[in-house]
Amino acid sequence: MIADPLRLxxxxxxxxxxxxxxxxxxxxxxxxxxxxxxxxxxxxxxPFRFGNALMSFYNQPDVDFASSGHRVVADELYRLSGxxxxxxxxxxxxxxxxxxxxxxxxxxxxxxxGEGGPYAAAGNLGLDGPLPVNTHGGNLxxxxxxxxxxxxxxxxxxxxxAINQIEGATxxxxxxxxxxxxxxxxxxxxxR
Amino acid sequence: xxxxxPGLPGPAPDPTTGGYWLAAGRGExxxxxxxxxxxxxxxxxxxxxxxxxxxxxxxxxxxxxxxxTYTWTDRPVVPGLAHLGVYNVSVVxxxxxxxxxxxxxRVTDVERDDLVVGLPVEVHFDPAGATxxxxxxxLPLFRPRxxx
Numbered sequence: 001m002i003a004d005p006l007r008l009x010x011x012x013x014x015x016x017x018x019x020x021x022x023x024x025x026x027x028x029x030x031x032x033x034x035x036x037x038x039x040x041x042x043x044x045x046x047p048f049r050f051g052n053a054l055m056s057f058y059n060q061p062d063v064d065f066a067s068s069g070h071r072v073v074a075d076e077l078y079r080l081s082g083x084x085x086x087x088x089x090x091x092x093x094x095x096x097x098x099x100x101x102x103x104x105x106x107x108x109x110x111x112x113x114g115e116g117g118p119y120a121a122a123g124n125l126g127l128d129g130p131l132p133v134n135t136h137g138g139n140l141x142x143x144x145x146x147x148x149x150x151x152x153x154x155x156x157x158x159x160x161x162a163i164n165q166i167e168g169a170t171x172x173x174x175x176x177x178x179x180x181x182x183x184x185x186x187x188x189x190x191x192r
Numbered sequence: 193x194x195x196x197x198p199g200l201p202g203p204a205p206d207p208t209t210g211g212y213w214l215a216a217g218r219g220e221x222x223x224x225x226x227x228x229x230x231x232x233x234x235x236x237x238x239x240x241x242x243x244x245x246x247x248x249x250x251x252x253x254x255x256x257x258x259x260x261t262y263t264w265t266d267r268p269v270v271p272g273l274a275h276l277g278v279y280n281v282s283v284v285x286x287x288x289x290x291x292x293x294x295x296x297x298r299v300t301d302v303e304r305d306d307l308v309v310g311l312p313v314e315v316h317f318d319p320a321g322a323t324x325x326x327x328x329x330x331l332p333l334f335r336p337r338x339x340x
Contacts, residue, residue, distance in 0.1 A: 004264040049241060056235050058260070058283040058294045 010098040015143035021151050026192070037158040040171070040189040041080035043073045046181035066114070068100050068178035070107035073185045081187045083171060085109050088187075090157055090166050091131055091173040092150035095138040100178035105133075108173065108185075127164055135164040147176045151186070158190040194320035194331050196300075199272020202320035203329050209236045211250045213320075217328030221315045222250040223286065223293055232289040242291065255315030256337065257286040260294055262307055278304070284313055284334050301335040312339045 001007055029036035049060050050069045064071060078084055085108065093101045102116025110131055111119035119125075125133040136142050136153035143149065154172040156162040162169075170191055176184035194202055203213040212235075215222040224236045228245035238246060262282035268274045279298060286293045299307055300316070314337040317330040 001264075001266045003266065058296050059234060059292065061292075 006097065006099065009140070012096045012139035012144040015145065017143050017145045017149075019145060019148050019152055021148070021155075035159045035190070037155040037172075037188045037190060038192055040083065040187040041077045042184075042186045043076040043080065044176075044182045044184040045072050045076070046183055047072050051179070051181035066103060067107050068104040068175075069181055069183040070104055070175065070178070070185060073183050074108045077173075077185050077187050081189075083187060087171050088131065088173045089169040089171050090135060090154070091133050091175065092136070092154050093133055093138070093173075093175040094147045094150060094178045095134060095140050096144065096178070098140065101133065104175050104178050105131075108175070127166065132164075132166050135162060135166065147174075150174050150176075151188075154186075154188045158188060194318045196318045196333075197272060197276070197331075199275075200270065203331065205323055205329060208238055212236055213329040214323070214327055215250065216317050216330040216332050217319070217322075219317055219330075221253045221255040221332055223253050223289060224248050225251040225290075231291040232286075232293045233291065234293045234295060253286055253289070255286075255332075255334075256288075257284045257295075257313055257315075257334070259283070259299060259307065259309055259311040259313060259334075260285040261309060262299065264304055264307075280304075280307055282307070282334070295332060297332060297334055299334050299336070306336070312337050 002011065026038060046069045047064045050064050051057050051060065093104050095101045102120060105111060105119065106113050106116045123129050124131055127135060135157065136149055151174055153162060154174045157166055157169040157172050171187060171189045174186040174188060205213045212222060223232045223234055225232050225248060226240040226243065226245050227247035227249055229240060229243040231240060231242045232251065233241060260283040262280050264278055264280050266278050273279060282297055282299045283294050284297055299313060313334040315332050315334055318333050319328060319330045322328050
């Protein structure tokens with residue numbers, strides 16, 4: 001036990017790393033040699049009083065207390081993209097701590113508040129489950145890249161070049177920086 | 193540093209937070225209150241999150257509240273906490289405020305199995321040295337209280 005209820009493997013490791021994401025207009029991307037993933041929606045923000053710059057997290061409103069702070073980001077991503085949870089083929093969720101993944105999945109509506117644990121334990125996040133999560137290993141099992149490789153993995157899934165490829169992956173949710181305000185997120189898609 | 197946490201830096205009072213630490217040094221708990229709308233808030237800030245007023249003062253509080261949440265830390269985050277052994281980090285919600293006021297603190301005089309959400313607690317103070325002007329400062333801590 002490190003800090004109840006978190007144990008050693010509930011924490012990500014510290015890593016040196018380097019990776020990049022190239023963003024171009026859709027028109028330009030069509031002429032490049034790699035298959036593009038399109039940004040269907042992107043959002044950054046946090047609910048009112050969420051985190052208060054971390055120093056006053058303990059006074060945030062009850063509705064967001066046990067959350068990753070993505071409630072308003074989730075609403076905006078679904079609104080901007082016109083998609084819903086049933087459209088998502090996978091999710092790459094910032095996972096510096098295991099608990100934040102569960103709470104992010106709750107914020108994005110994949111399960112009810114407080115049900116993240118049972119939802120994960122039931123196998124829903126596995127490669128053969130309805131919502132494969134962090135097929136690259138994430139911060140916990142690949143490297144602590146502050147979420148950047150989550151973007152790369154979403155692009156690989158859409159291109160069909162991932163090591164743990166999900167057959168026919170088209171729409172992938174990318175969830176950034178869980179916990180501090182502002183949080184962020186993206187929906188990437190292969191459909192155009 | 194404080195009596196209970198000699199290896200850690202003590203509070204550094206500034207124009208916004210100073211009244212809180214200095215009151216604690218006198219053995220009193222105070223909470224910032226908006227002069228315009230009466231909302232209590234913590235930690236001390238310059239602007240009211242309800243009405244945006246810049247006018248505020250300190251309101252005395254009897255130091256009673258309940259445990260809102262907690263964790264037990266089995267490994268000290270810094271060496272200065274090592275002598276505490278396994279210690280808790282707790283959030284206490286104060287009774288009787290206008291708007292929710294929660295304080296990040298530690299509950300003392302409690303066994304691991306006895307610290308639960310909703311536990312009634314009362315404030316006490318951990319002396320934490322003095323300012324350059326010689327005024328004492330302290331950390332508000334909490335301990336279980338009997339409920340009549």
